[in-house]
Amino acid sequence: MSVVDAAASVFCREGYAGANIDLIAAEAGVSRQTVYNHHGDKENLFVAVVRDLTERCNAGIFATIASFPDQPTDLEADLIAFAVRMNRNCICNRDGRFLRKLIQAEGERYPELFAEWREQGPGRTWSALAARFARLAFAGHLSIGDPDVAARQFLALVNAELQITFMLGGMPTEEEVLCSATNGVRTFLSAFARKKSPAGKQAALAHA
Amino acid sequence: MSVVDAAASVFCREGYAGANIDLIAAEAGVSRQTVYNHHGDKENLFVAVVRDLTERCNAGIFATIASFPDQPTDLEADLIAFAVRMNRNCICNRDGRFLRKLIQAEGERYPELFAEWREQGPGRTWSALAARFARLAFAGHLSIGDPDVAARQFLALVNAELQITFMLGGMPTEEEVLCSATNGVRTFLSAFARKKSPAGKQAALAHA
DNA sequence: GACGAATTGGACAAGCCTGTCTAAATTTGT
DNA sequence: ACAAATTTAGACAGGCTTGTCCAATTCGTC
CATH class of the missing domain: 1.10.357.10 (Tetracycline Repressor, domain 2)
Known part of the structure; x- marks a missing residue:
């Protein structure tokens, strides 16, 4: 599952404030650092989603x-x-x-x-x-x-x-x-x- | 505005995870301690709302x-x-x-x-x-x-x-x-x- | 006015999360 | 096979939030 797909799932389940980058990374099967490398920060990732x-x-x-x-x-x-x-x-x-x-x-x-x-x-x-x-x-x-x-x-x-x-x-x-x-x-x-x-x-x- | 009314407003605007007890207290015009005295904790307050x-x-x-x-x-x-x-x-x-x-x-x-x-x-x-x-x-x-x-x-x-x-x-x-x-x-x-x-x-x- | 109950403000510890950094490991392209 | 780029794990600081504690103050009632 791609990072954006995992993020969509977690944002929907937990809400923006409740979404946890560690959880997104785990669900996407990558490290947290990779999430930051690709998307900068949480808000950026949300917009991409x-x-x-x-x-x-x-x-x-x-x-x-x-x-x-x-x-x-x-x-x-x-x-x-x-x-x-x-x-x-x-x-x-x-x-x-x-x-x-x-x-x-x-x-x-x-x-x-x-x-x-x-x-x-x-x-x-x-x-x-x-x-x-x-x-x-x-x-x-x-x-x-x-x-x-x-x-x-x-x-x-x-x-x-x-x-x-x-x-x-x-x-x-x-x-x-x-x-x-x-x-x-x-x-x-x-x-x-x-x-x-x-x-x-x-x-x-x-x-x- | 009552504590529960203020909490409803903040929970709706910010979501459960994003809702801040300090903000609820301020919006209700009471101290944070009063919120805890009345409703115990955040989840309890949410249920009351x-x-x-x-x-x-x-x-x-x-x-x-x-x-x-x-x-x-x-x-x-x-x-x-x-x-x-x-x-x-x-x-x-x-x-x-x-x-x-x-x-x-x-x-x-x-x-x-x-x-x-x-x-x-x-x-x-x-x-x-x-x-x-x-x-x-x-x-x-x-x-x-x-x-x-x-x-x-x-x-x-x-x-x-x-x-x-x-x-x-x-x-x-x-x-x-x-x-x-x-x-x-x-x-x-x-x-x-x-x-x-x-x-x-x-x-x-x-x-x- | 006096007394008990409720409220207040602030300090405080503990935990969680974001975002950064670094050095090692892995993958990719040639 | 080698070099460059990417990924990884982990540590780490900084900030924010929850929930508790406490002394001082205000409020309601008699």
């Missing part, structure tokens, strides 16, 4: 969004499969859980570091996802007022049943992921399936 | 659930108002944000302490809310498959737009709360408004 996690998470998210079902054959099944991929490969995996925890725990202490993440991560993710939903709506598969709102609500719905597990840092089972995705997508489609009623009713409030 | 937050949060949540619109006059407006109360008084307020952060940061280190919270907090909250939705469905206002799923999805939807703010420990504005609640309730009602189609389509997967 966050950058590494951010980069890998963003890559995973965009790879997954690329698999969005633009020409669905079975809309419900395709969206469920997409939601499961999203959860499995981006939200529930090691990098996703670690990054979330670091942001929650230390976000206020490093505003500029996480502002970067915020713009390139969720901001771009939601835009990209919203664009896909807009395309589905344009093709007549959905009836959507505001694609940005729909994208956020899609993610909220397919994760609705996993919140508690995430809160305690746990890893949901494959079955829980499937269950949450299925229930979420069904509700999403109940709300946004193509209707003949005017789209005005679904108009959303502008987002600040 | 979590118990205090858990208790107050649960009280707030149940008080708010008691205001659920059982006989709505305008279902959408009443649910939006309820969602805003829920967010304002339980999720976004000081206690709610602090407790969430402590659970996320230290939940794994104190499994039994937070298991208690888990059973009495979210577990009972969701049951109580699910019962209210079931009553609305029984009275013909909604068409719901599984009330537990609906309750979780309701909460997920009305918070969908606030996730990022929560992640970074921020406090959403009144306008953001209203916006998220409005968009969430509208989508919720689009999905669960009374329909004439058979309820079977909304049947949800069993929850593990």
